[in-house]
Amino acid sequence: MSYLVLKPGMALSHSIEDYPEGIVVPVDKPYRWTSADVIRKVKWMAVKHFGKKNLKVGHAGTLDPLATGVLLVCIGKATKLAEEFQKAPKQYLAGVTFGATTASYDLEKDVDARCPLDGVSRESLLAVLPSFIGEQDQVAPLFSAKSVDGVRVYELARKRYKAGLPVEEPGLLQASRITIYDLKLEAYRDAVGEAIPPSGVRPSDSPHHPFGVVPPLPCRGWHVPQREHLPDSASGISTNGASNRIHVAEVPAGLPQAEILVDCSKGTYIRALARDLGEALGSGAFLHSLRRTRNGGFAVEDALSIPDLEDVFPRKTDSL
Numbered sequence: 001m002s003y004l005v006l007k008p009g010m011a012l013s014h015s016i017e018d019y020p021e022g023i024v025v026p027v028d029k030p031y032r033w034t035s036a037d038v039i040r041k042v043k044w045m046a047v048k049h050f051g052k053k054n055l056k057v058g059h060a061g062t063l064d065p066l067a068t069g070v071l072l073v074c075i076g077k078a079t080k081l082a083e084e085f086q087k088a089p090k091q092y093l094a095g096v097t098f099g100a101t102t103a104s105y106d107l108e109k110d111v112d113a114r115c116p117l118d119g120v121s122r123e124s125l126l127a128v129l130p131s132f133i134g135e136q137d138q139v140a141p142l143f144s145a146k147s148v149d150g151v152r153v154y155e156l157a158r159k160r161y162k163a164g165l166p167v168e169e170p171g172l173l174q175a176s177r178i179t180i181y182d183l184k185l186e187a188y189r190d191a192v193g194e195a196i197p198p199s200g201v202r203p204s205d206s207p208h209h210p211f212g213v214v215p216p217l218p219c220r221g222w223h224v225p226q227r228e229h230l231p232d233s234a235s236g237i238s239t240n241g242a243s244n245r246i247h248v249a250e251v252p253a254g255l256p257q258a259e260i261l262v263d264c265s266k267g268t269y270i271r272a273l274a275r276d277l278g279e280a281l282g283s284g285a286f287l288h289s290l291r292r293t294r295n296g297g298f299a300v301e302d303a304l305s306i307p308d309l310e311d312v313f314p315r316k317t318d319s320l
Contacts, residue, residue: 003078005298008308016050022078024085026295028303029071032246035062041306042073045313060085061295064271065246066106069093069292069300088296089181092262095289096274098281099191099255105141105271106287110249115284120256122188128280129183129260132273137175140269179265180273186259251288261293 003021006012012023029038043057060072060082069092072085098120103109262270271287278285293300304312 003081006304006312007302008304008312010312012049012312014050016052016055016076019076022074022076022081024078024081024298025073025075025309026298026303027071027073027309028300028305029063029068029292030306031068032065032248034065034246035059035071038071038073042075042309045309046075049313058082061090061266063292064106064108064290066108066248066287067290067292069290070295070298070303071292072295072298085296087266089294090264090266090268090292090296091294092264092270093186093289093291093293094260094262094270094274094287096258096260096277096285097251097255097288098257098278098283098285100252100286101275101278101284102249102286103142104286105275106290107249107251108247111252111286113284114252115278117191117256117283119282120191122185122190122258124281125188125258125277126185128277129185131280132276133180133183135177135179138178138269138272138276139175141271141275176267178268180268181263181265182261183263184261186261188259189257191254191256257288 004019004023006023006025025042027038027042029035039057039059043055046057047053047055055075056077056079057073057075058079060074063069063071072082074082074085099115099117100111101113101115102111262268262273264270270290274285274287291300
């Protein structure tokens with residue numbers, strides 16, 4: 001008997017013993033939630049539902065707070081499969097802004113430099129994308145969970161950042177071997193804010209083109225993170241309203257942006273890919289959005305939202 005994959009609207013019994021191989025919950029992680037926030041939320045609901053205080057709950061691969069999409073949560077004996085799930089290929093929809101950099105390579109830190117845009121265009125981006133496909137070495141961001149001498153490098157990066165020192169420290173992190181299986185330019189918008197599809201046909205050239213029937217910001221293809229159902233800092237229970245725990249920087253106006261579909265191996269940092277793409281174009285770049293659309297055989301279309309989870313795990317009337 002295999003583990004149960006939870007789906008929206010599925011009815012669960014109140015006995016975890018009815019699921020001897022455990023339960024896998026594909027969650028569509030909300031914007032500005034940490035992966036730990038999701039685990040706390042699922043565990044709180046599952047413990048109440050099953051009436052079992054020592055229930056094991058874990059995830060199979062973290063997502064950054066400003067990323068959304070598939071986060072696999074394992075309950076019961078399925079937690080033993082977490083490492084196997086982490087090894088699976090991933091797919092991401094990455095929103096990349098060119099012409100500026102941030103210390104974290106995403107919007108958790110403010111823009112710290114503006115860069116030349118002379119080499120940035122839809123054509124130049126399409127030209128460099130193939131060079132990033134295949135097995136390669138990648139240096140992770142210093143704002144990451146990598147360890148050096150038993151210390152998480154994000155702790156070192158935070159100290160340097162707060163002290164006003166350059167976060168980058170060449171040679172501190174060794175490159176890791178990763179594989180990018182495919183890169184596809186889904187959409188491109190130039191510096192003046194006009195949406196340009198990969199074909200290069202502008203809205204003004206073809207009023208019937210899909211890009212011509214939507215406003216330039218946000219345009220079709222740009223994922224707009226949802227800010228509702230933010231976690232309460234104490235309980236992990238969803239609330240409506242902004243979270244004060246996760247900083248979100250401003251995106252400078254007038255910079256070119258692209259959305260790129262990335263198929264890659266375990267261990268690939270999409271923030272580092274954005275950095276490297278910017279450097280390849282003689283500029284700088286950072287992520288303004290990130291959505292994990294697939295983790296192995298689990299697609300975001302089949303993932304459960306927080307409201308879905310609240311429907312699947314109705315609480316028993318009796319208390320623990």
